[in-house]
Amino acid sequence: MSLSNTPRHIFFQTRKNIEAWLTLISHSEKCRLPRGTAAASLLDSRLENHRKRARSKAVQSEHADERWLREIEATLLAYRRMIDATVDQLSDEALWQRPGDEFNSVAVLLRHLGGNLKSRWSDFMTTDGEKPNRNREKEFEDWEGNRQSLLEYFDEGWAELTSAVKSLDSGNIERTISIRGEPHSIAQALLRSLTHITYHTGQITMAARMVHNGPWKWLTIAPGNSAEFNSQNWGEASSRAVFAQKTKSDKPDK
Template structure:
């Protein structure tokens, strides 16, 4: 596999990983939890999701031909709770990710060096994708942190639980030696 093809496959893999972390976090919460704000000026998970969805739709719609900050996007409204129930929230979430993956799956390796714009600032396609990878990782971390804070001792870890690193590493290295 050539480097550009590998990059696109890896970007997709990482985005799916972020999506999964956020979804596993949200699965542990009820509707009320999704709207919890630690402080008056803080965002709830619902608001973070709304913002991510708005960003995804704006950045990845007509990715190669239009500025990533669309005139139809109302970023400020993304920070007001508009998605009221979990079903509506998850439906919007899926539509945002569908937009991202549709675009990534249709990119050709030679297009990674093509120029696109975000807020009239030039980026190579690879740079624009990296920018979104970082942005979605940032917000996925916020979602997971908020969900963990809400669940407390009932949180189901999605990574190596505290005190389990040695056992996990042993298992992984044993697995590798059998391959």
């Protein structure tokens, strides 16, 4: 069999099908071309180019997964800094104070996040993300312990999440896990937790502002500081991490 005898219509198929056909004939004894011929050299060249492209795509995909995971890790760290900076400004009394009826205190929100993250990410590869021993309803009751025990509980849940992220790579990021019986890719489950954290971080900062007495240390760009912040941080990585960034004229809340 030679290239000239191949049915003409095959050359009008997709590149993928053509390359599959080339691979097939290169491994078929009946279709093997004599070594040293122009046709054989052309076939070998096409096959090698195909293998190189496949290897390149695999490497690019692996690098993209790793970059995505590192960005998730950095974003989680930014929101954790925001939570810590908020809690640090609250007295014990304010930490437990509900801003009003039907409002959660900062302590309640920390308790809920800790319970949620511990349930979602402990043994996440082999067990459902909603653990049988989790009592979600109790998370919204007032915390009966002290500040230290509350923060330790929150830290336990957060540690499960960060440990899970560090364990991931391009080889397992597409695995399927479950949350309340619903299948999720690990990437989907991570985004679900990230958006859940950002949602409650906003609530934590708002509740803190409502119960806090005295000057407030701004966690993002203070009112009136946008132009100064931009001039100092334009084009820098810090422009994406305002949670941890200070400007020279930080203004206390009035």
